[in-house]
Amino acid sequence: MVTDVLVIGGGPAGMSSALSAGENGSKVLLVERDETLGGILNQCIHNGFGLHYFGEELTGPEFAHRFRKMVEREKNITVLTSALVTKLGENTATILCKNGVKEVKFKACVLSVGCKEKTAGNISLNGTRPMGILTAGTAQKMVNIDGKMVGKDVVILGSGDIGLIMARRLTLEGAKVHMVLEINSTSSGLKRNILQCLNDFNIPLLYNSTIFEVVGENRVEGVFYGQVDEKFNKIESTRKFLKCDAVILSVGLTPDLQLLPNIEKSKTSGLVVNEHYESEMPSIFTCGNALHVHDLVDNVALEGKEVGRYASLYAQGKLESGKTIKVLHSADFAYALPQTLFEGEGEVELKFRLKNKIVRKWIKVKSEGVEVGKRFVLAGVPGEMMTVKFSKNGVKNSVTLEVE
Amino acid sequence: MVFDVLIVGGGVVGTAIFNKLVRIGKKVALIDKASDVATGASKANSGLVHSGYDPAPNSLKAKMNVRGSALFDALTKRLKVPFKRIGALVVGDDEKMIKNLYERGLQNGVKGLSILNRDEILKKVPNIADGNLVALYSKTAGVVSPYYLAISLADEGILNGGKVFLEEDLVNAEKEGEIFKITTKKNVFHAKNVVNSAGAGYNDVAKILGSETYPLSFRRGEYFVFGDTAPLNLKHTIFPLPTRLGKGVLVTPTIDGNYLVGPTSEDGDNITKTTYNGLNEIKAKASMILKNLNFKDAIREFSGVRVISGDDFIIEKSKKQAGVINLAGICSPGLSSAPAIAEYVTELLGYPLKEKEGLKELKDYTLLKNLPLKEQNAKIRENADYGEVVCKCEKITKGDIVDALNRPLKIRSVDGIKRRTNAGMGGCQGGFCFTKVVNLILKERKISYEEVLKENRGSFVALGNIREV
Amino acid sequence: MEKIELTCIMCPLGCQLVVSKDKNAITVTGNNCQRGEIFGKEEVTCPMRMVTSSVKTSKGVKACRTTKPVPKSMVFDVMKEIEKLRLKSVKFGEVVIKNVLNTGADIVITAND
Numbered sequence: 001m002v003t004d005v006l007v008i009g010g011g012p013a014g015m016s017s018a019l020s021a022g023e024n025g026s027k028v029l030l031v032e033r034d035e036t037l038g039g040i041l042n043q044c045i046h047n048g049f050g051l052h053y054f055g056e057e058l059t060g061p062e063f064a065h066r067f068r069k070m071v072e073r074e075k076n077i078t079v080l081t082s083a084l085v086t087k088l089g090e091n092t093a094t095i096l097c098k099n100g101v102k103e104v105k106f107k108a109c110v111l112s113v114g115c116k117e118k119t120a121g122n123i124s125l126n127g128t129r130p131m132g133i134l135t136a137g138t139a140q141k142m143v144n145i146d147g148k149m150v151g152k153d154v155v156i157l158g159s160g161d162i163g164l165i166m167a168r169r170l171t172l173e174g175a176k177v178h179m180v181l182e183i184n185s186t187s188s189g190l191k192r193n194i195l196q197c198l199n200d201f202n203i204p205l206l207y208n209s210t211i212f213e214v215v216g217e218n219r220v221e222g223v224f225y226g227q228v229d230e231k232f233n234k235i236e237s238t239r240k241f242l243k244c245d246a247v248i249l250s251v252g253l254t255p256d257l258q259l260l261p262n263i264e265k266s267k268t269s270g271l272v273v274n275e276h277y278e279s280e281m282p283s284i285f286t287c288g289n290a291l292h293v294h295d296l297v298d299n300v301a302l303e304g305k306e307v308g309r310y311a312s313l314y315a316q317g318k319l320e321s322g323k324t325i326k327v328l329h330s331a332d333f334a335y336a337l338p339q340t341l342f343e344g345e346g347e348v349e350l351k352f353r354l355k356n357k358i359v360r361k362w363i364k365v366k367s368e369g370v371e372v373g374k375r376f377v378l379a380g381v382p383g384e385m386m387t388v389k390f391s392k393n394g395v396k397n398s399v400t401l402e403v404e
Numbered sequence: 405m406v407f408d409v410l411i412v413g414g415g416v417v418g419t420a421i422f423n424k425l426v427r428i429g430k431k432v433a434l435i436d437k438a439s440d441v442a443t444g445a446s447k448a449n450s451g452l453v454h455s456g457y458d459p460a461p462n463s464l465k466a467k468m469n470v471r472g473s474a475l476f477d478a479l480t481k482r483l484k485v486p487f488k489r490i491g492a493l494v495v496g497d498d499e500k501m502i503k504n505l506y507e508r509g510l511q512n513g514v515k516g517l518s519i520l521n522r523d524e525i526l527k528k529v530p531n532i533a534d535g536n537l538v539a540l541y542s543k544t545a546g547v548v549s550p551y552y553l554a555i556s557l558a559d560e561g562i563l564n565g566g567k568v569f570l571e572e573d574l575v576n577a578e579k580e581g582e583i584f585k586i587t588t589k590k591n592v593f594h595a596k597n598v599v600n601s602a603g604a605g606y607n608d609v610a611k612i613l614g615s616e617t618y619p620l621s622f623r624r625g626e627y628f629v630f631g632d633t634a635p636l637n638l639k640h641t642i643f644p645l646p647t648r649l650g651k652g653v654l655v656t657p658t659i660d661g662n663y664l665v666g667p668t669s670e671d672g673d674n675i676t677k678t679t680y681n682g683l684n685e686i687k688a689k690a691s692m693i694l695k696n697l698n699f700k701d702a703i704r705e706f707s708g709v710r711v712i713s714g715d716d717f718i719i720e721k722s723k724k725q726a727g728v729i730n731l732a733g734i735c736s737p738g739l740s741s742a743p744a745i746a747e748y749v750t751e752l753l754g755y756p757l758k759e760k761e762g763l764k765e766l767k768d769y770t771l772l773k774n775l776p777l778k779e780q781n782a783k784i785r786e787n788a789d790y791g792e793v794v795c796k797c798e799k800i801t802k803g804d805i806v807d808a809l810n811r812p813l814k815i816r817s818v819d820g821i822k823r824r825t826n827a828g829m830g831g832c833q834g835g836f837c838f839t840k841v842v843n844l845i846l847k848e849r850k851i852s853y854e855e856v857l858k859e860n861r862g863s864f865v866a867l868g869n870i871r872e873v
Numbered sequence: 874m875e876k877i878e879l880t881c882i883m884c885p886l887g888c889q890l891v892v893s894k895d896k897n898a899i900t901v902t903g904n905n906c907q908r909g910e911i912f913g914k915e916e917v918t919c920p921m922r923m924v925t926s927s928v929k930t931s932k933g934v935k936a937c938r939t940t941k942p943v944p945k946s947m948v949f950d951v952m953k954e955i956e957k958l959r960l961k962s963v964k965f966g967e968v969v970i971k972n973v974l975n976t977g978a979d980i981v982i983t984a985n986d
Binding site: 869870871 | 927929934952956
């Protein structure tokens with residue numbers, strides 16, 4: 001098989017980049033490992049999607065549906081579902097699908113494979129491993145796709161957004177969610193979710209707290225939980241027991257780059273990219289949660305659109321690079337993307353996450369001490385990806401993001 | 405029907421005995437209380453086939469280990485169970501102790517042993533921690549999946565006429581003349597002989613049978629699992645010098661491409677749990693073996709419980725109850741010894757070892773991903789299920805999983821599928837494929853969602869429909 | 874006079890609002906902008922919530938939603954109405970309950986066919 005642009009992963013990032021690559025005149029092969037396009041959106045049946053992209057509030061399946069329809073209408077896109085890319089190199093990939101093991105030659109590739117959830121193993125959850133310990137995403141799939149209850153008495157570990165969403169979902173579907181435990185002193189979840197998913201149902205959110213031990217042989221029978229100190233050491237004197245039959249984990253997401261195990265990853269655990277979201281592996285572009293975990297699917301779709309266009313231009317030999325500008329940041333930031341820019345004209349956008357909450361501050365972009373861009377922030381939190389735009393005219397060597 | 409032998413306990417030892425007795429033409433039944441074979445100590449150990457330098461000379465352990473290891477090549481080849489002699493190093497700074505081990509190995513009849521200096525160690529293990537100056541290298545040490553071996557032993561036995569009964573709770577045993585009448589909650593079995601290979605449940609079974617009980621203790625071992633993408637660059641099993649409590653925290657590649665780091669060794673109850681202290685102990689000890697272990701690469705922790713009875717295995721005919729064979733305290737090197745124990749028990753039962761003619765061969769269940777490309781395509785052409793990946797981390801296809809469900813031993817657990825195919829064993833630990841596997845099980849087994857298990861009875865994957873529980 | 878404390882969710886600032894309520898008026902303090910005042914007033918008078926769930930069909934569960942927010946106090950009642958349904962099959966966008974409990978909102982299927 002031969003294509004101009006190979007898009008790996010048919011979630012919002014992949015569909016969006018396939019669309020934009022197709023609209024830009026490239027032949028696109030969009031490969032999705034599931035039976036249908038949409039990715040994790042299909043199981044996110046709650047609302048809150050699409051306000052930025054479509055200007056109206058949609059549920060996950062509806063957001064996916066709209067993109068799916070657009071993909072179906074785009075003649076330049078060939079969709080291959082139930083297909084897994086098992087190997088990826090420069091200009092060539094191996095796909096395992098119902099037609100066999102296929103080699104695909106491509107001119108450009110968009111890696112939009114999404115992220116994966118951290119597991120009980122990743123956080124070394126102590127105790128036994130009975131049925132009932134599930135990541136929030138797996139629980140979500142079981143409840144929303146299979147229509148099955150994962151537990152009657154539930155504890156949620158971690159206050160990430162999916163955990164909060166699942167607290168509400170399980171409550172509405174008939175379970176008692178006893179508490180959400182958060183090891184940090186703040187939640188990475190959105191304020192709206194804390195209000196509408198926990199406060200609405202009087203579900204307590206305990207900060208600086210975690211599960212000490214899971215108990216149960218066949219199914220979860222309960223947990224010992226309690227508080228931790230600043231170094232996350234368990235404070236044994238606070239140890240309490242709670243009877244429950246399910247432990248839902250919402251302890252973080254990481255880009256799922258199993259396909260490229262030996263490539264160096266950035267602070268986001270995604271690939272290091274330049275202004276065109278092209279990785280250090282020539283011809284491989286990346287976007288969406290495979291690059292950095294987003295809080296809004298709208299931003300994923302927008303990023304996909306941009307990167308699809310770059311990949312398409314690259315495939316057509318029209319993408320111009322230039323001398324490199326390094327993107328640096330102060331310790332106030334968790335990361336900034338892309339990691340490099342190209343010297344030249346025009347406006348560029350940097351994406352970043354803060355390490356701590358800021359109120360009434362300026363985000364400034366400086367080049368060799370000189371301010372080249374800024375943005376006033378009324379309030380910024382680590383849970384929200386933010387952007388700053390600036391003109392790169394005349395900028396050389398490096399830019400640095402700072403908070404003032 | 406009267407069985408020649410009823411085996412209680414389907415760990416790797418029980419299934420090896422089952423398999424052997426079927427192959428010599430006996431009528432054999434194996435019962436286990438779990439929902440699959442190999443769910444006790446056989447599912448949670450280091451997966452090592454030791455060469456036999458460690459046990460005391462002339463002990464049953466030494467004999468069984470050396471003979472057992474020698475039988476592994478032919479056995480695993482016949483069963484199409486992956487097995488590799490990757491070699492093991494016992495490392496340390498005490499040359500005298502290493503020499504003692506070497507001598508003991510020679511005494512036990514172990515071949516392929518040599519002593520390595522620091523430079524030679526570095527060639528084999530570039531990331532060996534400082535301070536490990538000398539090593540005993542055992543060329544023939546190997547790795548195998550202990551549960552996959554037990555499953556295959558059971559399956560081949562069933563294929564050749566043996567019977568395996570799962571979820572059987574032993575209630576009563578009595579003798580009607582020379583014949584045992586064994587009653588479980590579900591069935592009544594008649595058998596001329598009974599083999600007690602119940603592992604952690606040995607004494608409970610012995611009490612019902614009226615055979616000898618022994619002082620047994622449980623020793624818990626915790627492990628970390630590192631994924632195949634962890635950059636360890638490790639090709640051999642690395643042990644520290646043994647201590648009184650066992651072989652210490654080792655690091656080894658597994659046959660599936662992952663890595664194991666562990667075990668701890670803590671006396672206590674029979675609960676397979678991981679603990680804060682245990683995991684920290686592994687971190688500290690393992691860093692004395694390998695330099696480049698980053699525990700952020702860990703994808704899972706687990707623990708297994710070994711049953712200890714003194715210094716040696718107990719494998720003998722019961723004096724209290726004629727017709728019963730006792731197997732107690734089969735801890736390490738139980739896996740390595742299993743094929744030899746099967747022969748030994750056969751002889752204790754008074755049967756010749758010669759196998760009967762016309763035995764059926766177990767089907768080749770090699771996973772699609774492990775086949776040559778041409779064969780992969782041929783298989784997918786024949787059945788598109790082999791082209792549909794269910795577990796993307798381990799690249800396990802729907803065809804692989806359906807095959808596993810249609811193996812001779814019928815199971816209904818997600819962990820059972822994991823042991824047969826590796827589905828759910830990778831980086832996401834089943835996060836993406838758990839419900840897919842559940843749906844394949846219920847469809848193939850024709851049972852409801854709520855009847856699918858994670859592991860044993862009671863571990864139902866779901867409690868019922870939404871809004872109905 | 875009744876005082877209710879709330880965290881504003883209109884932006885990441887997360888102002889701690891105090892909403893005071895008596896017979897004649899509702900006042901909001903602690904807000905930094907007008908959106909906070911609107912939010913505070915609505916949350917104590919008639920908070921509205923979108924309800925999403927799944928309907929049971931002979932082909933498994935299918936995701937659904939209310940077409941607009943309903944009073945927060947009625948969320949569980951709406952869930953009960955959704956639970957009453959046992960449908961054969963449904964299509965994307967199909968209305969399965971019209972004007973659920975007179976809220977003015979319909980229950981519509983959001984799952985892919």
